[in-house]
Amino acid sequence: MSLIFYPDKCTACGLCLDACPFGVLSLEHEKLIIGQGCTLCGTCVEVCPLAALELPKEEAPSTRPQIPPDGIWVFAEQHRGKLIPVTQQLIGEARRLADALQVKVAAVLLGHQVAALATTLLAAGADKVYLAEHPALAHFCEEPFSLALTELAQRFRPEIILAGATYVGRAFIPQVAAHLKTGLTADCTAFDLDPEKRLLLQTRPAFGGNIMATIITPFTFPQMATARPGVFKIRPPVHNPTGEIIPVALTSLNDPPHSRFLAIVEEIKERLPLAEAEVIVAGGRGLKEAKNFRLLEELADLLGGAVGASRAAVDAGWIPYAHQIGQTGQTVSPKLYFAIGISGAAQHLVGMQSSDFIVAINKDPAAPIFQIANLSLVGDALEILPALIQEIKKTKLSNRL
Amino acid sequence: MRIVVCIKQVPETQDVHLDPVTHTLQRAGVKAIINPFDLYALEEGLRVKEAQGGEVTLLSMGPPQAAEALREALGYGADKAALLSDQAFAGADTWATALTLAKAIEHLGGADLVFTGKQAIDGDTAQVGPMLATILNIPYVAWARKVTFSGDKTIEVERLLDHGYDAVAVDLPAVVSVVKEINEPRPPSFKAKLKAKKENIPVLTLADLQLAENQVGLKGSFTQVVKVFPPPARGVPQNWTGTPPELAARLWARLQELGLQGC
Structure with missing residues (x-):
């Protein structure tokens, strides 16, 4: 099945070319060419202002099965x-x-x-x-x-x-x-x-x-x-x-299994899993050395959150892989995400950009992370973090008094 | 040991992004790459072959140009490759993809061990591996960081879960998905690359598989995409400068205002 194209509606505006995630669309003499590799993802159909593109429609089977009873x-x-x-x-x-x-x-x-x-x-x-x-x-x-x-x-x-x-x-x-x-x-x-x-x-x-x-x-x-x-x-x-x-009793587990649990090898006990955290404090290369992750841990503890890291920090051996966020790590979407000393490589952004609120702290005002942050603080994280931790402690202390 | 490694050609995600102002999808000449996770699956396949003997076959489904991803992957030292390519396969969801891959593996003579990457970076579903195992009626283990043989028909797998790492025993044949921690992929070898250049990569079409047209591609899919749209826009971003204590105090005040002060 292939994409349906209506040449008479097309004005060769080129919007679909830019939208295609697979780069299979091209214009030749103002005529749209649909190349090999179209996955029918529909992105071009959505962007076309003139409805010149359409996804092939699957014919509905004559009867959808009856609605099952159990909600x-x-x-x-x-x-x-x-x-x-x-x-x-x-x-x-x-x-x-x-x-x-x-x-x-x-x-x-x-x-x-x-x-x-x-x-x-x-x-x-x-x-x-x-x-x-x-x-x-x-x-x-x-x-x-x-x-x-x-x-x-x-x-x-x-x-x-x-x-x-x-x-x-x-x-x-x-x-x-x-x-x-x-x-x-x-x-x-x-x-x-x-x-x-x-x-x-x-x-x-x-x-x-x-x-x-x-x-x-x-x-x-x-x-x-x-x-x-x-x-x-x-x-x-x-x-x-x-x-x-x-x-309920199960009968499907009576046969001898082909795979079985053996043991827990290693347990991450100290902090809650990244996927469950409402607050994530993540650090990158800008933290300079492993011991500075302690600042992140302290901030995370004060906010009831978890610690994450960029690939650079994991590759440097400052923190285990289980904390890595991004394309080759985990995808997270907490309510609050701190990107501290993380420049914001695309591979990191894809793992965290659906967070509700992003605070970025970076020395480099041109860091790409600032493009997607709600709040961008230009400065040295190693100076701002201790000050922030002090502020929070002050509030928590006065709340307790 | 018949080892199959599943490879997907994907657009390099870093080239696909949203214009921060117009929120339209922008591409700067999308480059097609081997899904990064698949390189760890390939390396693991090669290591198992080196330790246990056997043959590593690469399998991919995609448009004709996906043969390039297979050719590149052959450059790391796999024995052979096959590409599933047919216009009838277009628009396949994870189920239809898994079914097509399963029939292809049967067509190629079966497998003792199938490795896949953790997930593909374009769809991020991580569904094809487990569905493939179910269709082949063999066990599946996800997120492996270590695979060791205990006997020649059973492997022990250490794998990542939300709470840490577990060990599981799995009888072969099986499908195993791997995380990046599992190994350090070797660089491509000059000799293998030369050989890969000349390699004839067979293309399997619908006619080669025991499947009907309505079982593959969009027609064979259980799910349908009904709408694609940009993610919700973020509020107006703010840039702050100042001394560290000023910034810290202002940040904490704002987080409290927003109710983001944690517990």
Whole structure:
């Protein structure tokens, strides 16, 4: 299938050439040439002011399957008996969507000896909790988790499944989607509904956040998405929740497994994971040496945040790779992001530019990071940081008095 | 050991950006590169081959020019490459891509170990690897930073998760996605590059696979893109200068105003 082009509408304005992320469009004698390599991403269709370009339309199958009965599911992610906050965030969002669709919200809790968490899930806004406990689910491993969630989805048939786009969610949810032969959208930052068609409109960043795309799963169920942690708000807890806790037995884990969890090799205990942090204090080459990361840690602790780093700082050995933000590290979108002594190479920007509020501190007034920062402080981070830490301590102290 | 490394040709993301004023997508002559994460997958494939024996096959799906990415990747020392290219494959979502790759791997005689990069830098989905494993009906392990053999049919994988690193045991055949921490890719070799130049890279089309036209490309996709738009604009940026104590006091006051003072 290829892009549909209406030559009589085209004025050879060239907007689509600039917009094409793949560079496959060109003009020859004012005639548009669609080269090899078009992925039908639709960016050119959006920018064309004259509607001279169109995506080929897929013919709808005569019948979309009947709407499955079991409403919206949220995968309840926990680690060692503690819920990961994206779970409650997604239950809050699922509640909003479910109320609009007039269906129920179910949290699906997979683990071993985790029953105590079920009430918290009800309090977060779930109408019911499917509780599947099994020794093979004590620690995360793709195989048992994907088999268990697939089995439950086949048995109870949800209309929508949401999960956090954590390392865990992104590892096994695609397998569940493949087992169920349905669509999956990764790392969404917004959901909406087409209530008439009961379509979940899933919006996510692409090209490192340079463009946003809205994606649907039009012909199959469940509609599935992973969602970026920290984007959706946790609702105030329901007191004395009345929802139902439904223990379920699994048969899919009876066969001998082909992969198994062995051990935790190394635990990052000291700070919360980057993906969950509302505040991230990230440092780069401008910090000059490893010991200056202590300033970042102090600031992060005062603000209840996590420490991140640019690739330059990680490559210099100042901080482990798990803290790296950017193209070859993690993508984050906290409420507040400090870029300290980070010049702002494109590879770093793509990992953090969807943060809500960005404060950049850099000596170089021409640093590219200032292009995307909300607040740009030109100066020496090693002088500004200690002063900032003092200010914050002063406030916190006077609040306590 | 039959090792397959999946490679994707991607536009260099740093060339794709938004005009800060007009918020339109700007490209300064987009350069096509090998997805950076795939180089770590390739290096791991080469290391496993060196330790265990066998053959490394590169597999990619894309337009005809993606053959260049495969040729470049062959320059690192892989044994052979195959390109999946057919207009029918265009517009494939992650499911349709994974299905096409799975059928191609079967067509090429199967694999004992498939390596993929953590994700591609254009789509950032990280979905093709796990879907590929599911379609091939073999185990998948994500985010590997270390792969060791325990016996010739089982590997032990150390992998990154949100809380730290776990070890898992995986029976082969399997699909493993790797993070950048796993190795330091070698530079391309002159000899391999010379050989790669002359290498005939076979192109597999729909006709070569056990698939119907409505199972691939846009038609075979479960998801559809309905809209593409620029990200929401940021507020008017502010530039501050001053002495460090002034800047610090002003910054802290502003963060409190905005309710961003943390906990």
